[in-house]
Amino acid sequence: MLGYSNHSWAIEAKSLRKDYPGLVAVKELNFQVPQGVIHGFLGPNGAGKSTTIRMMSGLLRPSSGNVLMCGVDPVLSPNEVKSLVGLLPENPPLYRDMTVKEFLFFTARLHQVKNPEQAFERVVDMVKIQHVAHRLIGNLSKGYRQRVGIAQALIHDPRLVILDEPTAGLDPESVVEIRGLIKSLKASKTVLFSSHLLHEVEEVCDSITIISQGELLAHGTLAEVRERFSGKNILDVNLVSLPSVAADALKNLPYISAIETTADQHHFRLHLNTQEDVRPELVRAMVKLNLDVRGLQMTGSQLEQVFLAVTKHKEHP
Amino acid sequence: MNAVWVLAGRELSMQWRSPMAWTLIGIFSLLCGWTFFNLLVGYVDNIQAIPADMQSQISFLEEVVLRLYGNINFFLLFFIPPMTMRLLAEEKKQGTIDLLWAAPVSDIQIVLGKFLATWAFTLVLLIPTLLFPIVLFWAGVPDQKVLLGCYLGLALNTACYVAVGLLASSLTDNQVIAALLGFMFIMFTWLLSWIAQGTDNFMVAETLRWLSVTGHFETLVKGILSTSDFTYYLAFIFLSLSASVKVLESRNW
Numbered sequence: 001m002l003g004y005s006n007h008s009w010a011i012e013a014k015s016l017r018k019d020y021p022g023l024v025a026v027k028e029l030n031f032q033v034p035q036g037v038i039h040g041f042l043g044p045n046g047a048g049k050s051t052t053i054r055m056m057s058g059l060l061r062p063s064s065g066n067v068l069m070c071g072v073d074p075v076l077s078p079n080e081v082k083s084l085v086g087l088l089p090e091n092p093p094l095y096r097d098m099t100v101k102e103f104l105f106f107t108a109r110l111h112q113v114k115n116p117e118q119a120f121e122r123v124v125d126m127v128k129i130q131h132v133a134h135r136l137i138g139n140l141s142k143g144y145r146q147r148v149g150i151a152q153a154l155i156h157d158p159r160l161v162i163l164d165e166p167t168a169g170l171d172p173e174s175v176v177e178i179r180g181l182i183k184s185l186k187a188s189k190t191v192l193f194s195s196h197l198l199h200e201v202e203e204v205c206d207s208i209t210i211i212s213q214g215e216l217l218a219h220g221t222l223a224e225v226r227e228r229f230s231g232k233n234i235l236d237v238n239l240v241s242l243p244s245v246a247a248d249a250l251k252n253l254p255y256i257s258a259i260e261t262t263a264d265q266h267h268f269r270l271h272l273n274t275q276e277d278v279r280p281e282l283v284r285a286m287v288k289l290n291l292d293v294r295g296l297q298m299t300g301s302q303l304e305q306v307f308l309a310v311t312k313h314k315e316h317p
Numbered sequence: 318m319n320a321v322w323v324l325a326g327r328e329l330s331m332q333w334r335s336p337m338a339w340t341l342i343g344i345f346s347l348l349c350g351w352t353f354f355n356l357l358v359g360y361v362d363n364i365q366a367i368p369a370d371m372q373s374q375i376s377f378l379e380e381v382v383l384r385l386y387g388n389i390n391f392f393l394l395f396f397i398p399p400m401t402m403r404l405l406a407e408e409k410k411q412g413t414i415d416l417l418w419a420a421p422v423s424d425i426q427i428v429l430g431k432f433l434a435t436w437a438f439t440l441v442l443l444i445p446t447l448l449f450p451i452v453l454f455w456a457g458v459p460d461q462k463v464l465l466g467c468y469l470g471l472a473l474n475t476a477c478y479v480a481v482g483l484l485a486s487s488l489t490d491n492q493v494i495a496a497l498l499g500f501m502f503i504m505f506t507w508l509l510s511w512i513a514q515g516t517d518n519f520m521v522a523e524t525l526r527w528l529s530v531t532g533h534f535e536t537l538v539k540g541i542l543s544t545s546d547f548t549y550y551l552a553f554i555f556l557s558l559s560a561s562v563k564v565l566e567s568r569n570w
Binding site for chain 1: 319320323324327334412413414417420568569
């Protein structure tokens with residue numbers, strides 16, 4: 001469960017399931033995403049992310065269970081959900097024979113936006129595509145096409161934006177700009193963000209859900225998931241030496257569970273059984289033990305390690 | 318209904334800008350003109366080849382007018398599938414169908430919008446052929462009822478062909494396969510009438526003739542407007558469009 005006090009969920013999946021002949025794509029997913037966060041949706045290829053996203057957006061009907069988007073069921077009220085949700089699928093759905101302006105006016109009319117001109121001005125300003133508004137989409141670079149894709153997802157001013165791999169295949173400059181854009185959306189919207197780039201998820205997201213083979217493996221804030229799946233933080237310590245007496249004394253400290261030696265004789269890894277920052281206390285203890293401390297760094301558990309551990313465990317239990 | 322017009326507008330503007338559509342219209346017009354010219358020349362040759370007292374036995378209406386519009390109807394068999402092949406197949410191939418599905422638009426509205434726009438555009442195919450009735454009126458052989466029936470028949474046949482072409486396009490994401498399927502579906506409606514001609518059983522023959530598009534077209538071009546024919550056309554279009562909607566809905570099966 002996420003550590004937020006706001007219980008008005010933007011997304012609430014209840015035993016969500018999708019079966020295809022001979023394949024269960026999504027198995028009984030249960031999770032909630034609060035309003036006003038950027039939520040990462042992770043999983044290896046074929047995990048069921050896109051199927052789940054399609055069910056959330058009302059493009060696909062679940063086999064059983066349901067998913068409520070801002071409290072609305074896409075099966076019962078598809079049009080209401082479609083006006084609440086803006087979707088950028090993995091392959092941006094763009095008509096290459098249209099200019100950016102024609103395309104955004106078309107999507108605005110499809111969404112029955114009352115003032116398409118105003119909506120157009122708002123989104124081109126937001127995603128910074130004013131200078132290409134009169135160009136054919138087919139002639140734009142991949143980065144700009146992705147921005148147009150995001151613009152169409154925002155044209156009807158949805159409360160919830162779902163972006164499926166929005167930075168895939170983009171150059172580094174475009175990636176940074178699109179990440180900035182996604183962060184800026186948080187001010188007014190909830191964002192569900194799927195990506196294979198775990199460092200990107202760490203940088204952008206407040207919370208994450210990890211699924212594999214259609215099953216929920218982890219869900220919570222980044223810190224909660226890290227804590228749950230690593231259990232400990234790790235401190236990399238660089239010492240001139242670590243005599244065995246001092247090592248035993250350190251092991252007796254309540255927040256140290258193990259000391260790991262490395263190939264480098266000066267480098268030790270202290271496994272902590274707490275999430276608290278114990279560095280000042282530890283330095284004082286090491287000084288008391290006459291240890292010469294050359295460096296101390298909290299490494300924690302990287303999301304990539306957590307992701308690999310969680311998904312590997314699923315594939316090879 | 319608003320979404321139907323938005324989709325139809327997009328589809329029409331796309332057809333309008335498509336070089337292939339205009340090329341097809343050009344070739345179709347040339348083919349029809351060439352056919353009209355040949356029928357006229359053939360008629361004059363036939364008239365000149367027989368004695369004056371027997372000339373009245375050769376009907377201009379049957380030899381030129383009905384054969385001309387029968388041929389135009391036959392040409393549509395080849396020209397409509399290339400105009401309908403991309404309607405849904407391309408949307409699926411390019412992933413743009415997700416844009417429509419993610420908007421508050423129903424599958425019925427998607428199918429209706431595409432059908433109405435394409436039908437309207439394919440009627441443009443027939444505009445150059447309006448020159449023929451003008452020539453006929455000018456030459457003093459007007460038969461308003463027959464000509465009206467011919468154009469009504471062509472318009473309704475076009476609607477049927479577009480509807481089955483749309484169905485073919487909904488079944489695949491490959492445009493070539495969609496065109497071939499569309500051609501086969503239309504061909505099938507013709508085959509029914511040909512099979513009917515070779516069947517001895519009256520009931521079977523009449524049923525097959527009723528099921529065939531050409532059977533109803535033949536009635537219309539004679540200037541006979543009947544409820545049975547209109548019911549047939551409406552049912553044909555309704556069933557084809559409903560099948561397309563079902564194919565789109567099958568993503569949830």
